[in-house]
Amino acid sequence: MPASLSRVQSQSRLRGIGGLTLAEFLRWFPWRVLVFAASGVAVLVFARVVWAAEENAKLAPLLYIFFSLWVAVLVLSTVATTQGAVSSEIEEGTAAWLIAKPIGRPAFVLSKFAGAIPAVLIGMVGIPGAIARVVLKRAADNGDTDFTAAQVMDVIANSSSRDEYMNLPSMSRYLGLLALIGTLMLLVVAVMILLGCVVRAQTAVLGLGIAAPVGLLLVGQLAPTAVAELTPGWVLTSIVDIISDNPAPVLAPILVTVVWIWVTLAGAVLLFSRREL
């Protein structure tokens, strides 16, 4: 060993998380992120086509169609993309390769999550959200066909809708909506990581992954409010309320969900550290 190099000293159970997170991050950037951003835009175009076909002059249905479809597409495609995050590394034997290195098992699990955060927030939610804001604003302004840079800046900076009966959410509310969606996606990622640590069969990982958000939706709608507000279902309810132009809290459901994300990840860490490879 050359004298200029020294042994890594840390014996923490999080040892190696930096390098692993970077490697995870590079799986998302740039291609997956671009595909997610593009599919967000595609949903937007699709929603506009449906909206136009219905000859509906109001903005509300467009908002509703776009956001409900977009969130559903995001959830399902994230489930599909992350189904193998842990389980296929175990299946292919790369998990054994990594764990034979001086890497803490918790670091392996948590890096899966940490590496996905920027991709989720920027690629999945941020970019399509910003583009949607521009397009929705244009729809709200009714009729302009071409963009200028000044117009785009105006749309981003100016938070209120000029047309009273189109109800484009204010900028702060819109950002709150995006934050809710982002939190929901992070929860989905955490749940898929947990499932990968528990279930062996790929079909079951995907099946349970799809069933989980559906279950959340049901809980959010059916359970008594007091119970529902202790679950991440609250985020979904809030999202639905905002896009239906009803008043809804933003911060509280996010906090509740963040707690759930940590619980989920803690479960994943615990299960993975007992897993034989």
Added chain:
Amino acid sequence: MAAPALEIHDLNKSFGRNEVLHSIDLTVPQGSICGFLGPNGAGKSTTMKIVMGLLRPSGGRALVFGRDVHRDGVGARAQVGYLPQHTRFHPYRNCREVLSYVAHLYPGRRPASELRELIDEKLDAVGLADKANRRAGALSGGEAQRLGLAQALIAEPALLILDEPAASLDPHGRQQVLGLLDGLRGHTTVFYSTHILEDVQRVSDIVAILANGRVAALGPIEDLLEAPTGGWTVRIAGQVAAAREHLEAQPWVSSLTTRVRGDQELWTVDVTDDGTAAELMLPLLLSDESCDVMEFHRAERTLEDAYLEVVEASHGG
């Protein structure tokens, strides 16, 4: 009379711009056991995969009992039992179920009772009788290899194509597999690849050596083992450095390679004059009181030497 078990004419295969096989010709007569040798990446597995219809040839053709593997792939494969290099089975089936599954993929029906007997017989032959109900996913590497052999045999094919049948087997298992192949001599043709040259020496009739995508040697094994080598082997212990220098300085020593074995050294001494070496080398070494000679004899030629020569020659050509 009958068509050869396997006939390969002018076979080419390229992956993109990388040419793996350069017009191979090879004939394996019926009833023979042919060992297929060559370095990693020489194209052995590629050749076998083309015969099994898993890869498309870029040119030329391969025939199994006269049937073209490309045009009548199913007909050709019906005659063949194949063991891929990395055998893995559906993990949810147990050994017995794997064999039954494979048996049903071949044409021709067998009554259930006969099939059961056949499965037991093959499991026994490869030494898996006591693991018949173990899930394929829970088999160790060597056990999976045995099951792989059993599934290649299950349809009692006229030609066996085995890609490294003895790899990852323990010495017992290897002996068992070699015994099994030996027992097939006469009524089943076997074409198998391996890196363990000892095995080839024990059971093959013919050897084909593939190097750099070309057949570098083909023929009976005895032909390969004829030429002798010119070196001597010395195992020496003690303060050997001076002795080595002294020996290397001799005009009749052309080269000396050293391998360290614990507190001893193993030398291979190539000489220009064998008679002088036989006469002078040992007294010369022993004149140095600080070292002892543990072993002294002519280097022996093995199939390994023959193999390495053929392969190196083909690299040069």
Added chain:
Amino acid sequence: MSTVTAHIEAHGQPAIAVHGLRKRFGRTDVLHGIDLEVPRNSVFGFLGPNGAGKSTTMKILVGLLRPTDGSAAVCGLDTVRDSVAVRASIGYLPQDSSYWRHLTVRGVLAFTARRYLDGSRSDLRRHVDDTIEQAGLSSLANRRVAKLSGGERQRLGVAQAWVGRPEVLILDEPSAGLDPEGRHEILELLDRLREQATIFFSTHILEDVERLSDTIAVLDRGRIVASGPIDTFLMGETGQYSLTLNGSSDGFLAALAEAPWVDSVEPTAETTWNITVTDRTAAEHLLLRSVVGHRDVQVVDFRPARRSLEEIYLELTEATAQAADDQAADEQGPAVVE
């Protein structure tokens, strides 16, 4: 002299120490309490039939499996309690190695090196390049893992185990699936590493063990059936040598038979004799010198009458297989009566 004790005295704790290690999968016992000690800076060959539990033992050492009972320590650290620290001193090559398919050979090594070593970016890069060259991977450095052949992948496997410069190398069948050239290269590579690391490796190719290891252990059905320095295995208790001579040797042989350290001299072929000695050290020093002293005779072939490791191995494992069958029969006996 026992090299093992000498090593332990010289270097403190053994590189690997395993005590009463048991492992059970479901209802199957794979390891029945094994004990093992690998001295530092030795090359330790781990032998045994398929399914004996070699890979399981190795996986426990690197923390991929949890022991059911007993303990294992690497460089004095417990493999369960100090798992991360243990793995920091181990380079491991699994039986079926796989890496992220999207990485290149250099990528795998750079990623692995950074798990073990700290240093400037350029120093690390130089270090990785050195390892690539040592492992003979220079021409493949930029090839993707997915495109490697079996032999190339195996060389990468040894390189990634070594790139962190660990104190202990645990290699599960490092030469499996390699052609003779590739095997030579790997063995030579390991031979060069023996000065710098303890090597604990399993294999089925007994020739490799004979070439490389100082010490061996044979595992069969989850039990260690034999262990010790390789020479004691190969030579047995008494020294026997085979000697082939050229020339008139009768007088010389008669004199030799009289030497105090010679037990017997028996012809085995026309010019070949089997010499049994009572004192190996004396024989090693004097036997050949006594021949060279005679002008009329010339040594054509001299070697210890070693048994092949394969013979010994087959004897050992067959004996335990027999014992296990007997035991099984005994266990069944009373059950039938009940």
Added chain:
Amino acid sequence: MAAENRDRAGARPSRLLPGLTGLLRGELSRWLGRRGLVHFVLWSAFVQGLLVWNTLGDDTNPMRDWRGFDTLIHLWWIFLPLAAIALSQNAIIEERHNDTAPWVLSKPVSRSAFVMAKILGDLIGLFVFAILLQGVAAYVWLPKVDPAQGLPFVRPEFVRFVAVIGIETLILAFFIVLSVMLSTVFRRRGPVAAIGLVLWLVTWQAPGRVIKDFTFGGLITGELEGPGFKALTEYLVFEQPLDPVSSVFGTAVLVVALTAAATLIFRREQF
């Protein structure tokens, strides 16, 4: 034994899709084991459970607007494509990942038979557990109970019921074949599942005449908001003519085309 060998060697494999029976036998044997049990339990719980809950629910039940057989159609539409995607995305990719695909294909079986066995295996399994068993059970018990509110359910005409089961099977076949086809194109599960799932979502609100008239989009979509599986519900519950019939043919054509594409693409794959 040598004589027997020659006999067996002489046995010609069947012309059409050689090896299909053996392969399909292998696929179906999986359904007879744990997989079948899991599916039986899950489908019974989801379909019958939600039917019961919906039927006996009171005013607070958010799905109170749905009627009995309408609900059945709705539940099928939600769960069948999801199950088909989850199951079939794995069918070929799993064999590729495990290296079992080249092993199986080295037997005297054709590549097309391999693909067809995957499609038929999943189709038959899901048809039995998800459509047939659940449909028959609902057909028998639904008309016999009094819902907590509203009118009792009328048992639909048998022929219409059979036709609806046929159409549901066709939709199921579409998603299975789509997933299998995609998995001959992509190596990873992610894109296969993602494309299938997004397509499923999008057809909820299928725009445009072409999609409505010539795919199953016309059978399952209705208004933008709320459950409105107009065509099939009207056909089954209100005994209207099936409109548009072209949707059924269009879907069948898609299934055939995707199957052809899957086999053609898979035939070119090298292992």
